[in-house]
Amino acid sequence: MSDIQEVNLGELTHLVSPRALTGETMLLNMGPQHPATHGVLRLLLELDGEIIITCIPDIGFLHTGVEKNMEAKTYQKAEVMSDRLDYLNPIGNNLVYCLAVEKLAELDVPPRAQALRVILAELQRISSHLLWLGTSALDLAAMSVFLYGMREREIILDIFELVSGARMMTTYVRPGGLWRDVPVEFEKAVRDFLALMPRRLAEYDALLTKNTIFLERTRNIGVISGEDAVRYGLSGPVLRGSGVAHDLRKDAPYSGYEQYDFNIPTQTAGDIYARYLVRVQEMHESLKIVRQALDNLPYGPVRSNNRKFVPPPRSELGTSMEAVIHHFKLWTEGFSVPRGAVYVATESPRGELGVYLESDGGPKPYRIHFNTPTFANLQALPLMVRKAFVADVVGVIGSIDIVLGDADR
Amino acid sequence: MDAHNQPIAALFVNRFGAQAAEFRGELTLTLPADQAPAAALVARDELGCNLLLTATAVDYWPQQSPRFHVIYQLRSLKTNCVLRLCVPLNGNAPVMPTLEGIYPNANWKEREIWDMFGIRFEGHSDLRRIILPADWEGHPLRKDYPLGYEEPQFTFNFDEIRLHKPRGEE
Amino acid sequence: MGLEQKTGNLGVVTVKLEDAINWSRTNSMWPMLFGLACCAIEMMAAQAANYDMSRFGMELMRASPRQSDLMIVAGRVSRKMAPVLRQLYDQMPDPKWVIAMGDCASCGGVFNNYAIVQGVDEVVPVDIYVAGCPPRPEGLINGVMALHEKVKREKLKDWA
Numbered sequence: 001m002s003d004i005q006e007v008n009l010g011e012l013t014h015l016v017s018p019r020a021l022t023g024e025t026m027l028l029n030m031g032p033q034h035p036a037t038h039g040v041l042r043l044l045l046e047l048d049g050e051i052i053i054t055c056i057p058d059i060g061f062l063h064t065g066v067e068k069n070m071e072a073k074t075y076q077k078a079e080v081m082s083d084r085l086d087y088l089n090p091i092g093n094n095l096v097y098c099l100a101v102e103k104l105a106e107l108d109v110p111p112r113a114q115a116l117r118v119i120l121a122e123l124q125r126i127s128s129h130l131l132w133l134g135t136s137a138l139d140l141a142a143m144s145v146f147l148y149g150m151r152e153r154e155i156i157l158d159i160f161e162l163v164s165g166a167r168m169m170t171t172y173v174r175p176g177g178l179w180r181d182v183p184v185e186f187e188k189a190v191r192d193f194l195a196l197m198p199r200r201l202a203e204y205d206a207l208l209t210k211n212t213i214f215l216e217r218t219r220n221i222g223v224i225s226g227e228d229a230v231r232y233g234l235s236g237p238v239l240r241g242s243g244v245a246h247d248l249r250k251d252a253p254y255s256g257y258e259q260y261d262f263n264i265p266t267q268t269a270g271d272i273y274a275r276y277l278v279r280v281q282e283m284h285e286s287l288k289i290v291r292q293a294l295d296n297l298p299y300g301p302v303r304s305n306n307r308k309f310v311p312p313p314r315s316e317l318g319t320s321m322e323a324v325i326h327h328f329k330l331w332t333e334g335f336s337v338p339r340g341a342v343y344v345a346t347e348s349p350r351g352e353l354g355v356y357l358e359s360d361g362g363p364k365p366y367r368i369h370f371n372t373p374t375f376a377n378l379q380a381l382p383l384m385v386r387k388a389f390v391a392d393v394v395g396v397i398g399s400i401d402i403v404l405g406d407a408d409r
Numbered sequence: 410m411d412a413h414n415q416p417i418a419a420l421f422v423n424r425f426g427a428q429a430a431e432f433r434g435e436l437t438l439t440l441p442a443d444q445a446p447a448a449a450l451v452a453r454d455e456l457g458c459n460l461l462l463t464a465t466a467v468d469y470w471p472q473q474s475p476r477f478h479v480i481y482q483l484r485s486l487k488t489n490c491v492l493r494l495c496v497p498l499n500g501n502a503p504v505m506p507t508l509e510g511i512y513p514n515a516n517w518k519e520r521e522i523w524d525m526f527g528i529r530f531e532g533h534s535d536l537r538r539i540i541l542p543a544d545w546e547g548h549p550l551r552k553d554y555p556l557g558y559e560e561p562q563f564t565f566n567f568d569e570i571r572l573h574k575p576r577g578e579e
Numbered sequence: 580m581g582l583e584q585k586t587g588n589l590g591v592v593t594v595k596l597e598d599a600i601n602w603s604r605t606n607s608m609w610p611m612l613f614g615l616a617c618c619a620i621e622m623m624a625a626q627a628a629n630y631d632m633s634r635f636g637m638e639l640m641r642a643s644p645r646q647s648d649l650m651i652v653a654g655r656v657s658r659k660m661a662p663v664l665r666q667l668y669d670q671m672p673d674p675k676w677v678i679a680m681g682d683c684a685s686c687g688g689v690f691n692n693y694a695i696v697q698g699v700d701e702v703v704p705v706d707i708y709v710a711g712c713p714p715r716p717e718g719l720i721n722g723v724m725a726l727h728e729k730v731k732r733e734k735l736k737d738w739a
Contacts (some may be wrong), residue, residue, distance in 0.1 A: 012687055025591070031663075031664065031665050032660065033612070033613060033642070034642065034665060035612050035642035039614075039616075039619075040615055040660060056589070058540075058657050059539065059540065059542040060539060060541060060657070061657060061659050061660045061663070062614075062615060062616055062654075062692055063541060063657045063694050064657065064690050064692075064695055065549065065692040065693055065694035065695065066689065066690070067550060068549055068550055068554075068556060068692060068693075069556065069690060069691075069692045080689060081689060084616070084689065085715060087616055087617035087620060088620065103433055104433070107432075114608060125596070131623075133619070137625075141602055147627055147628045150623070150624060150627035150628065150629065151627070151628055151629060154624070154627075154629045157624075167621075167713075167715065168617060168620065168621070168713055169617065169712060169713070188492070191500050200460060200727070216529055224683065230459055230460060230486065231459075231512070231513050232513055232514045233460055233461050233462065233512065233514035235460075245487070245507070246486055250490075251489055252489060319464065321454045339434065340432045340433065341435075341480075341493075342432070342433055342435060343435060343462075343463075343482050343491070343493065345462070349448070352462065352595070354463060354482075356463065356465055356480065356482065358467055367465075367467040367468075367469070369463065369465040371462055371463035371465075371482070375517065375518075375521075376514060378517075379513075379514050379516065405616050405617070406615075408540055408657075408676075409540075463599030541658075541659065541694075542658065544660045546659075549693060549694070551622045554688060554693075555693070556691075556692050556693065558691040558692055558693050559687065559691055559693075563690075572699065574697075575701045576700060576701065576704075577665070577699075577700055577701055577702040577703040577704050577705075578704060
């Protein structure tokens, strides 16, 4: 096993200022194991006292080789790996993967499945934002918000467990629809949650939004302008906090989002506080979407009828020969998708999550590439922390909302 | 071809000799490597495609020509048009000019393509490995690189695998 | 420690001291923050109010390896991270224990490829393996309690 690589200043000379080479400024390693980097991110900070001159991010400590591993598995088996990329948004990852497969295979999705997908994706968005709120407030020393946020998150995870059997990595969204229909207790559980949340969100608001310490630590820190955000290809709340109103749920709607009435919260300041306000408002909007989707939930099947891609129900296997053959082919060989390439993007809690899927006509994805929001958003970190204090780096990382499984794949 | 894709395709075919193809409503323009920066500049300035969404590559080994396709996916915020630029490359150590001057976020994405596929980008400011350790040999996403999986231990090969598996000690 | 050499073979006293020391070690074992991936979220959920781990003595999670006893490797360990893991393990003072939480830490999990270390016991010696992908917080607490049972059976000579 190799040793830890020492930082070879020789290969980084083009990135640090000339004062570092003479020892006038200090190179500090904010290492992969750190309580406030939200995962295994390594930052090399060049410091002049406490002011940061350059910041060089070093990612790859969670590289999982998902893209290569998915090429060796059939489409159904590869979906299991997609859950574990952005591990705070597994339903969203499944959704974008299934949308790509469905677009390539021209598979239909029944309206009930689309509405349920929307409900689950928005609940996942709320749970991801609650965790973000808890951990980024924890970094800024507001510890009780963490415990309150996890309390609400447990309720959402209970709903996921009710529906699919697993709290986090559900693999519930499958090509053609969903794995199976939701149980009867689902509606009551979601309605109870919807009744409870506005009060709780008001509690978090009262704790943080007008808190002097929070304002001092977040106002005018980590600022990025709208044009810079677009040039660097940022997306999600980071982009909307800088004034650019771009949300894929409105601009390129998928899975029936065009039927629901909701707003896109935008702020213009571009600092940590603006992104905080955007995400808190997004939680309110998600509650609106879930309520509308639940009120208008259509009846019907939750999975497509196309037996070439969707396995037949078990009851049919006793009576129909074609069902047995389809079942056999799907379980041994998997389904084959026509040749071609597609790019499908959805709005994850962190930004634009896209899948580039290319198929050669076989049962395994020939090339699958995930365009993940964290990889794109981390590029702007050096820009945001220039001339800030070391203590601000922690706040900025929290506000970009990074999940390293996303960045390293 | 879709109505809104036709004028875009015509523009690139006439100016750069590109080949335009449409699949499931998405437009793909295949260009030679030296035309790619100029075409991206046209896409950004004239068509308003100001977001580079992703840049990736596909390996078609053992087919050698073209062996790689480098894919750039562009989106315009105002008109919502989505374009794909595809650059075919040959051989084992291909080179192509970088798009970093036009889209600054191509920096990390091209580093990732270098890391995973071994495609060099001329003019890139900082081409080094980003996701794998700096002393890694090989480019994993190429099709001739093995997956590197470990044999699952069953009863018949349990001892054999245990001999070769490293074990951490105090 | 060398207590046995200092006190000699006094029989009853040594055994009771052992019990007392093991009891104090189990009841205030501080884990080190080593959450890597998805299992880290379930570890945080186990630490939060619903499945409280501080009732088992794990009140704080120390970020510094010099101040912690237990390393819960929560998540997949990539080849780039493995030397870092080993260095952190070496920096922890004795007595120290390792729990491999989740399938990826125990055996490589879903990911059987070039990039993931197939089981963290290739790098550090592991005491308890907790299965699950990710294991429920109750599963992690079960693993912690199994570790407590293991520690209570330890002898003084093990860490002397």
